[in-house]
Amino acid sequence: MDKLNGFQSYFQFKQVNWPSMWQATFETVWLTIVSVLLVAILGLALGLILYQTNASSGRVSRILNGIVALFVNIFRSIPFIILIVLLIPLTKGLMGTMIGPKAAIPALIMSAAPFYARLVESAFREVDDGVLEATRSMGASKAQIVWQVLLPESMPALVSGLTVTAISLVGYTAMAGVIGAGGLGNLAYQDGFQANQNAITLVATVIILIIVFVCQKIGDLVVQHIDHR
Amino acid sequence: MLQLKQVGKTFIREQKTFAALTDVSLNIEAGEIYGIIGYSGAGKSTLMRLLNGLEKPTTGDVLVEGQSIVGLSEQAMRPIRQKIGMIFQHFNLLWSKTVLENIMLPLKLAGVPKAQRQAKARELLKVVELTHLEAAYPSELSGGQKQRVAIARALISDPKILLCDEATSALDPKTTNSILTLLAQINREMGITIVLVTHEMEAVRRICQRIAVMENGRLIEEGTVHEIFEKPKTEATQALVAESLMVTPSETAASINQLLERVPNGTIVQLRFNEAQSSQPVIGRLMRQYPTVEISVISGSLQQTINGALGYLYIQIQANPSDLKAVLAELAQQTIEVEVVRHG
Numbered sequence: 001m002d003k004l005n006g007f008q009s010y011f012q013f014k015q016v017n018w019p020s021m022w023q024a025t026f027e028t029v030w031l032t033i034v035s036v037l038l039v040a041i042l043g044l045a046l047g048l049i050l051y052q053t054n055a056s057s058g059r060v061s062r063i064l065n066g067i068v069a070l071f072v073n074i075f076r077s078i079p080f081i082i083l084i085v086l087l088i089p090l091t092k093g094l095m096g097t098m099i100g101p102k103a104a105i106p107a108l109i110m111s112a113a114p115f116y117a118r119l120v121e122s123a124f125r126e127v128d129d130g131v132l133e134a135t136r137s138m139g140a141s142k143a144q145i146v147w148q149v150l151l152p153e154s155m156p157a158l159v160s161g162l163t164v165t166a167i168s169l170v171g172y173t174a175m176a177g178v179i180g181a182g183g184l185g186n187l188a189y190q191d192g193f194q195a196n197q198n199a200i201t202l203v204a205t206v207i208i209l210i211i212v213f214v215c216q217k218i219g220d221l222v223v224q225h226i227d228h229r
Numbered sequence: 230m231l232q233l234k235q236v237g238k239t240f241i242r243e244q245k246t247f248a249a250l251t252d253v254s255l256n257i258e259a260g261e262i263y264g265i266i267g268y269s270g271a272g273k274s275t276l277m278r279l280l281n282g283l284e285k286p287t288t289g290d291v292l293v294e295g296q297s298i299v300g301l302s303e304q305a306m307r308p309i310r311q312k313i314g315m316i317f318q319h320f321n322l323l324w325s326k327t328v329l330e331n332i333m334l335p336l337k338l339a340g341v342p343k344a345q346r347q348a349k350a351r352e353l354l355k356v357v358e359l360t361h362l363e364a365a366y367p368s369e370l371s372g373g374q375k376q377r378v379a380i381a382r383a384l385i386s387d388p389k390i391l392l393c394d395e396a397t398s399a400l401d402p403k404t405t406n407s408i409l410t411l412l413a414q415i416n417r418e419m420g421i422t423i424v425l426v427t428h429e430m431e432a433v434r435r436i437c438q439r440i441a442v443m444e445n446g447r448l449i450e451e452g453t454v455h456e457i458f459e460k461p462k463t464e465a466t467q468a469l470v471a472e473s474l475m476v477t478p479s480e481t482a483a484s485i486n487q488l489l490e491r492v493p494n495g496t497i498v499q500l501r502f503n504e505a506q507s508s509q510p511v512i513g514r515l516m517r518q519y520p521t522v523e524i525s526v527i528s529g530s531l532q533q534t535i536n537g538a539l540g541y542l543y544i545q546i547q548a549n550p551s552d553l554k555a556v557l558a559e560l561a562q563q564t565i566e567v568e569v570v571r572h573g
């Protein structure tokens with residue numbers, strides 16, 4: 001392959017191996033969807049714990065709050081690229097492999113779930129106190145308040161928070177690709193950068209942008225549909 | 230029905246204890262409308278929250294239908310709370326649910342099957358006159374409509390008691406009137422005991438039988454509406470009464486009830502009018518125009534206010550439905566406000 005330089009190099013589209021491009025796109029989308037789902041579940045759970053234990057003055061809840069808050073703050077602060085390296089032994093144990101999309105999942109979750117948990121916590125705190133009091137005055141149990149009031153009343157904030165999280169997850173999957181987790185990041189790095197085929201990098205970039213825009217659009221549409229405020 | 234016995238409530242604020250309620254005792258009888266009035270910060274909402282156990286007293290006892298609720302767990306409180314409806318100043322509806330879903334919520338929490346919930350909710354929508362809005366979301370409603378939804382929601386679990394915390398404070402005078410009329414109707418027709426907390430003397434005057442006045446966490450005066458209005462003992466009460474006399478007058482529940490007893494049949498309408506309108510011969514003209522309609526004046530008065538004279542008149546109308554409608558429409562054009570106190 002002749003080495004092209006300069007601006008023109010971006011447009012040598014015959015360099016692009018489309019089947020492998022679609023394969024990589026598929027991997028990125030798959031990885032994003034799976035990790036968004038897992039992050040949503042874990043983030044909601046952690047966010048709910050943070051919310052429920054924050055107001056309470058009981059000893060147990062204060063300790064639980066401290067532990068979860070510490071976990072969340074630490075993992076939210078570690079740069080993703082370092083976290084993925086840090087978690088290599090754990091990933092090997094958990095997933096049995098260090099290569100392929102699956103290998104990126106633990107690091108993706110560990111870094112995005114705490115981020116989302118904080119968004120969930122603040123979404124819950126935005127719920128009107130008066131509405132919570134009204135529900136309590138109807139004789140609702142704690143679990144009923146969560147399912148019937150807290151979740152529906154904070155749904156737009158939960159969805160837009162998840163949209164933001166999903167978009168950063170797309171970015172993270174690309175980063176994970178660099179260290180061998182497949183997907184568009186991997187392709188852009190190996191075939192694009194290392195083999196100096198800039199057209200591949202450009203196409204991968206455009207596809208990632210499209211994925212991000214689609215995420216944003218879906219999120220916006222859902223919020224628009226469910227927000228009756 | 231509801232009793233407070235030497236109740237005290239202290240909060241800890243910035244490491245200092247603060248007495249929100251001190252030595253409050255009162256006894257609310259079944260079937261009455263009981264007003265609790267006082268300025269902001271007097272402890273009214275705190276007292277209200279003790280009555281359904283949302284807050285526990287620091288000292289003293291709270292009894293609901295003779296049963297002490299002070300020692301009860303949150304779990305044990307739940308069935309009691311279902312028998313006590315509550316409405317609020319800011320309505321506290323769920324924006325994420327439709328009007329119908331909001332009203333059904335208490336029954337959903339109680340595990341009542343959907344078909345039954347819906348039937349009950351639709352019934353109550355009729356009572357609060359919002360049938361056409363069942364699929365609307367709260368954000369599409371006016372303040373008065375929201376409070377009507379909140380009232381329907383509070384009534385759906387067939388409560389024996391309805392607690393109203395500043396239920397009309399966010400509403401304009403006209404809407405306030407219609408909500409108060411609705412509350413009086415609920416009390417009369419369903420026999421529900423109502424506790425009305427407010428800082429507006431006018432509201433308690435219109436529908437309450439007895440009033441308690443609160444100041445700085447203490448209950449400083451208690452009595453019938455007449456006692457409090459005619460001979461307010463404390464300075465705070467005098468101030469509240471004086472304030473309310475600045476407001477346009479209307480009848481108290483007691484005298485409306487007397488009136489309803491005195492005139493057992495026909496539609497009873499309250500008319501409000503100003504100086505200019507009072508000189509027009511509206512009623513005479515209506516009687517000529519609709520010969521089969523009988524209109525008689527039951528009571529009325531003209532009072533001086535800062536905005537000039539304001540009058541009100543209670544009339545009894547006996548007519549067939551279509552004539553009645555026409556007469557009411559005419560009256561609505563000629564007066565400030567027409568309120569049907571009782572349908573004939």
Ligand SMILES: Nc1ncnc2c1ncn2[C@@H]1O[C@H](COP(=O)(O)OP(=O)(O)OP(=O)(O)O)[C@@H](O)[C@H]1O
Nearest residue numbers: 240241242249268269270271272273274275276428
């Ligand atoms: N949870 C709480 N913690 C600390 N202080 C409280 C709490 N709830 C109420 N208070 C205090 O108790 C006092 C009485 O409050 P409350 O809400 O009962 O007054 P209110 O008469 O209902 O006033 P408003 O007319 O403004 O509603 C206030 O000084 C308030 O700051």
Ligand SMILES: [Mg+2]
Nearest residue numbers: 273274275395
């Ligand atoms: Mg209050």
